[in-house]
Amino acid sequence: MKDQISEDELNRILAQPAQIADRGFTEQVRTRLKKSESKRMVVFAAIAVFWTALAILIGFPEQLLNSLSLPDTVFEDLFVTLIDILPLRESLAFELSRNSSLLGVIFTVFLALFIALKLGEE
Amino acid sequence: MLRDTSAFSSLVAMHQGKVRGFLLRLTHDYDSMNDLAQETFITAFKKISQFKGDQSMAGWLMKIAFNQYLQSQRKKSRQQEIGEQLKAIAEVHTSFYEPVSAEQLDLEAAMTNLNSQQAAAITLCHSYGFSHREAAEILQIPVGTVKTNILRGKENLVKLLQSTTVEEAQLG
Numbered sequence: 001m002k003d004q005i006s007e008d009e010l011n012r013i014l015a016q017p018a019q020i021a022d023r024g025f026t027e028q029v030r031t032r033l034k035k036s037e038s039k040r041m042v043v044f045a046a047i048a049v050f051w052t053a054l055a056i057l058i059g060f061p062e063q064l065l066n067s068l069s070l071p072d073t074v075f076e077d078l079f080v081t082l083i084d085i086l087p088l089r090e091s092l093a094f095e096l097s098r099n100s101s102l103l104g105v106i107f108t109v110f111l112a113l114f115i116a117l118k119l120g121e122e
Numbered sequence: 123m124l125r126d127t128s129a130f131s132s133l134v135a136m137h138q139g140k141v142r143g144f145l146l147r148l149t150h151d152y153d154s155m156n157d158l159a160q161e162t163f164i165t166a167f168k169k170i171s172q173f174k175g176d177q178s179m180a181g182w183l184m185k186i187a188f189n190q191y192l193q194s195q196r197k198k199s200r201q202q203e204i205g206e207q208l209k210a211i212a213e214v215h216t217s218f219y220e221p222v223s224a225e226q227l228d229l230e231a232a233m234t235n236l237n238s239q240q241a242a243a244i245t246l247c248h249s250y251g252f253s254h255r256e257a258a259e260i261l262q263i264p265v266g267t268v269k270t271n272i273l274r275g276k277e278n279l280v281k282l283l284q285s286t287t288v289e290e291a292q293l294g
Binding site for chain 2: 005007010011013014015016017018019020021022025026028029030032033034036037
């Protein structure tokens with residue numbers, strides 16, 4: 001039985017390190033990468049939709065509302081609901097236009113989407 | 123570029139053994155090692171555009187892995203962790219690896235007694251074949267310090283392995 005380890009022998013042992021077994025590690029990383037990629041795509045798409053809608057709304061507000069071909073009552077109802085929900089002063093509330101209501105809707109949808117994504121991550 | 127997850131997964135499969143082996147010698151804990159190794163590859167995937175051809179992919183990954191290890195050490199109370207980790211490693215040591223010899227297991231056990239700088243320098247230069255200069259780049263320390271850490275670490279390993287063989291002889 002040897003009781004002395006030479007430097008050469010130590011170097012030989014060091015040069016043959018024990019190999020770590022994969023045991024599903026590569027698959028775990030692949031899954032995390034795919035998950036993070038799909039999240040990135042959804043967030044990117046959501047932001048793209050938001051900015052596109054915003055650009056259309058700012059650029060062509062009347063055309064957008066007409067193209068939606070929704071009756072004015074929908075926006076009026078929405079407007080009234082928003083006023084009920086939001087703690088706005090009455091005078092300020094009446095300054096809000098129909099376009100502002102639509103902007104509010106788009107923003108709310110975007111916010112809801114963002115919260116849903118955040119909840120999905122957890 | 124390797125922005126494709128399938129292509130990157132091949133790269134993970136190719137390098138995971140070395141990255142995880144390196145991190146296991148630093149952390150002495152299988153779960154912590156796996157967490158850090160995953161973070162290493164996720165970080166590498168995000169920063170793949172920063173990889174330059176003037177260094178090896180293995181070296182670049184080792185550098186990210188070492189930085190992940192340093193960050194994790196800053197976050198936790200080290201003394202307490204090491205006490206718990208050494209107990210854990212004695213119980214599950216063989217299950218970490220592909221089939222290993224008793225000699226390799228003795229070495230891995232002895233490595234747990236080195237400090238992280240010595241273990242890192244020895245692993246990079248003697249087990250994975252990096253030059254002293256490459257190891258210095260990965261560990262972000264001077265070449266002279268790498269050499270000193272290797273020298274001191276190997277002295278410690280010789281003592282530790284000798285005591286192991288003496289114990290085995292007495293038991294035998």
